[in-house]
Structures are given as C-alpha cells and as structure tokens.
Amino acid sequence: MLEKIRDFVSQNPGLKARTIASRLGFERSPVSALLHAHKDIFQQDESSCWSLVPPAELRVEFSGKAWLTAKDVEKLLSKAGSPLDSPCQLVVFSLKEDSRMMLESLARLLALSNQLAHTGKTVVLDFTESRSTATYLDRLGFFDHLNVAIQVLPKRPKRGLSKQYRGNNDSVVEFRAIDPAREEGEIPRLLERSFVSCAGKSYSVAVMTILSELYSNVLEHSAASTLGFAGLQSYKAGRRIQAVISDNGRGIVGTLEPVLQQRYPKVAQKIADSKDHSGVALLKEVFSAGRISQVDADGRGLGLKRSREFAKKFRARISVRQRDFELRIHHSNDEVTFTHDTNLVRIEGTHICFDFMLDSPDGAL
Structure with missing residues (x-):
C-alpha cells in the first residue's frame, strides 16, 4: 500500500x-x-x-558519451528537474568517468551554476570520477569564472592553467569575462584571431562581423548585474569550431517583449498569430527581418540579422538559448531552417553559440 x-x-x-x-x-x-x-x-x-517531502538535494549526473553536446545536457537537466525552480537548496552536478562537455554545454553549466549560487543555493560540482575533465576545465578558465561559493570535488584546481597557457594555443580562447556595463572590442578580436588561425584567412572579415554582432547584441540585451563570458574551442578530431558568448541578464526576448506592442505593433500581431512559442517566433523575426530593438534609434536591430546572413555563407549553425527555450538556425546550401526546443529548464540570460564544421560538404550540424 x-x-x-x-x-x-x-x-x-x-x-x-x-x-x-x-x-x-x-x-x-x-x-x-x-x-x-x-x-x-x-x-x-x-x-x-x-x-x-522534497528531496534533500537535486542531483544531475552528466554521462552517456565521451563528448556531451548541448542537446545531451539539456535532456539530462530536464530529466532531473529545473535546479533554479526546485525546492532543493543543494544542487549537485556530477560529471561521470570518460564524459566531457562541448564548449556550448560548458557555457550553460557555468551560467546555471553561477545563477544558482547567486540565489543562495548550495552548489557542488563533482569531478571525483572525471579528474582529467577538471584539468581540461582549468585550462579553459572555467574555474576562473565560477562563483567562489561553489564547492568543487575532490578540490578546486589552484594551478591556474588558463593563465599559465593563455594565448599559447590558437585553438583555444579561454573564457573571458564580459562586463555588461562596458563593451570591449578585444573579446571579438580574440575570438576572430583564433578562428582564422584554425580555419584560414578567407574567413576573417565574415567571422569578425558575426562575432562582433553577436557580442554587441548580447551586451545590448543583457541588463545584467553580473559578469558574462565568452570563449572558443577548436576540436581537431571533428574539424569543428565553437565560439560561445553568454550573459546572465534578461535575454534578447526579455528586453524586446516589453516594447514590442508599442514600438512594433505589426510584429507583435504577427507573433500573436504565430503557432510557435512566442519567444521562438520573436527570435525568428529578429534573425530574419531585423529592425527590432529596445533602443529607439534608426539603423538599430540589424546586428543579429547580419550575423545570420554571414553565417549562411559558412553553412554554419547559430544556437540561441533563452530563459526556457532554444532556437537553432541551420544553414545548408542556400537554405535557412529554424528548429527549436521549448519547456527547457530555466537558465536566465542569453547564451549564443556559433558552431562551424570545417570541410563539411553541406554544413549540416
């Protein structure tokens, strides 16, 4: 019974x-x-x-394959439940043996961990079964940006590999802090320099445009009080490059929705009539047509559209993770397709990944 x-x-x-x-x-x-x-x-x-009675802790175990993609991580998070919305005051993220995360996945884990710590929850990152992964994250600068209140098992690395080897390897741009109150041109330039070193000079202008526009738009729509971050990783085995830009603010949709009805009534009506999730529909409009901005000024709101147009030339993928959904923009030949996931666990802010496959015949990612 x-x-x-x-x-x-x-x-x-x-x-x-x-x-x-x-x-x-x-x-x-x-x-x-x-x-x-x-x-x-x-x-x-x-x-x-x-x-x-609610459990004493919420535990998420990351395992199942050698390299966990963002989609893998989202599934595991959804299965465990939303850490930010859980009544559990203790949240444990455990990375199991022989499992690592792609850069896009790490960016989401870093953002979520810091947001949990900011709310006052106790957060534990357990690398007991994957110590080599902790060394890899130390090299990426993951722990440099991890809230100091977060416990790392078996212990937090103190060697500072990211600072020791910073700039020595063009296939890595260690996580760099993004101050939402101050735009810096250095970060897009660092990402572009590393990308071009791995992919070739022919990509220079287009990549700089994409990364600068993505970076600027994350800042514009942040309204965050805590630092964001950006980084890049080239994966030689898969001939793949991922660049990520993340913040912990209100997000693109969070800043645009409040001004939509008054400033862009036709767009607001179009979104209301759409069968898509309202946030998905709004992001599609931003990347397809542009000219939507929280700032009332001519020529604003075209950055994300421009970045998508340049990404199309690469047949690359752009993913945009918002509060509880994700939009993915795929480019293959001359075709642009959108896919999305909704009802994801809550992660505040905007988390963008520019994902590019070298030597891909059709650019499908």
Whole structure:
C-alpha cells in the first residue's frame, strides 16, 4: 500500500487523505494512518493536503558519451528537474568517468551554476570520477569564472592553467569575462584571431562581423548585474569550431517583449498569430527581418540579422538559448531552417553559440 500511495501522491500532490483513499480504492482510516506514520516521506500543509517531502538535494549526473553536446545536457537537466525552480537548496552536478562537455554545454553549466549560487543555493560540482575533465576545465578558465561559493570535488584546481597557457594555443580562447556595463572590442578580436588561425584567412572579415554582432547584441540585451563570458574551442578530431558568448541578464526576448506592442505593433500581431512559442517566433523575426530593438534609434536591430546572413555563407549553425527555450538556425546550401526546443529548464540570460564544421560538404550540424 505504501508504494502505491507514494506513487499516487507523487503524481497528484495537494489532495486530502479521503480523496487519496477514494481514488486508490482504499479505506480512509488506514490511508490516513499510513500518511501520518511516514512523515519522512509525506508532508501535510495547513489545508490538510498531502505531498511528498522534497528531496534533500537535486542531483544531475552528466554521462552517456565521451563528448556531451548541448542537446545531451539539456535532456539530462530536464530529466532531473529545473535546479533554479526546485525546492532543493543543494544542487549537485556530477560529471561521470570518460564524459566531457562541448564548449556550448560548458557555457550553460557555468551560467546555471553561477545563477544558482547567486540565489543562495548550495552548489557542488563533482569531478571525483572525471579528474582529467577538471584539468581540461582549468585550462579553459572555467574555474576562473565560477562563483567562489561553489564547492568543487575532490578540490578546486589552484594551478591556474588558463593563465599559465593563455594565448599559447590558437585553438583555444579561454573564457573571458564580459562586463555588461562596458563593451570591449578585444573579446571579438580574440575570438576572430583564433578562428582564422584554425580555419584560414578567407574567413576573417565574415567571422569578425558575426562575432562582433553577436557580442554587441548580447551586451545590448543583457541588463545584467553580473559578469558574462565568452570563449572558443577548436576540436581537431571533428574539424569543428565553437565560439560561445553568454550573459546572465534578461535575454534578447526579455528586453524586446516589453516594447514590442508599442514600438512594433505589426510584429507583435504577427507573433500573436504565430503557432510557435512566442519567444521562438520573436527570435525568428529578429534573425530574419531585423529592425527590432529596445533602443529607439534608426539603423538599430540589424546586428543579429547580419550575423545570420554571414553565417549562411559558412553553412554554419547559430544556437540561441533563452530563459526556457532554444532556437537553432541551420544553414545548408542556400537554405535557412529554424528548429527549436521549448519547456527547457530555466537558465536566465542569453547564451549564443556559433558552431562551424570545417570541410563539411553541406554544413549540416
């Protein structure tokens, strides 16, 4: 009986004992007695409704393959539940043996971890079974930007490999801090220089345009009080380059939606009529037509459209992760297609990845 009641309450919280008994076909008295006898499993609110006692911690285990993509990480997060919205005050991220994350995935883990720490939750990153991965993250500068309150197991690296080897390898641009209050041209230039070194000089102008526009737009739509970051990694085995730009602010959609109806009523109506998720529809419009900006000035709002047009020449992919959804822009031959995922776990801000496959016949990523 206990297991049946626990499973039922898990799926139907907020019911009184008599309703639980009735739904399960049991007598009320033994159900009520069992609920009261297992206060370690069940809790009762002031209205005498029952639910399960929340777990002491929310644990997310990252495993399953050698290199975890952003899609892999999102699935594992969704399976565990939203850390920012969970009642659990302890959140543990554990990276298992022989598993590593692509740069796009690491950017999301770093942003989410810092946001959790900022809310006052206890966060643990457990690399006990993947110590080599901790060394790799140290080289990328991951720990340089990780909130100092976050516990790292078995211990936080202190060697500072990112500073020791900074600039020595063109296939890596260690995570660099982005100050939302101050735009720096150095970061896009660093990303462009590394990209061109790996891919060739013919990409210089286009890549600089893409990265500068993505960087500028992340800043424009940030409204964040904490630092963001950017980085690049070239993967020789797969002939793949990923550049990421992340912030912890309101996000592109979060800053544009409040001004849409007043400033762009036709666009607002188009989005309202769309069958897509409203945020997805808005981002599609931003990348397709442009001319949508929170700043009331001529010529604004074209940056993301320009970056997409240049990415089309590379047959590359741009992914844009927002609060609870992601839009992906794919380029193959002369075709541009959009795909998206909704109902993702909450991660504040804007997290953009420019993903490029060298020597790809059709650019499909």
